[in-house]
């Protein structure tokens with residue numbers, strides 16, 4: 002079981018169980034075991050379930 006779900010439609014990653022995941026179309030989802038892997042693949046943390054990682058890329062710029 003993956004622990005995180007990335008949405009490659011809007012490039013955000015969620016924890017499994019985040020209510021936002023319900024809004025992600027299944028064919029836009031990609032599971033990740035590691036948050037670091039998702040972040041290094043270019044995903045941004047969800048502001049709801051991963052606020053510490055939200056807009057990380059924008060902050061780094």
Ligand SMILES: [Zn+2]
Pocket residue numbers: 014015016019020021022047048049050051
């Ligand atoms: Zn979320």
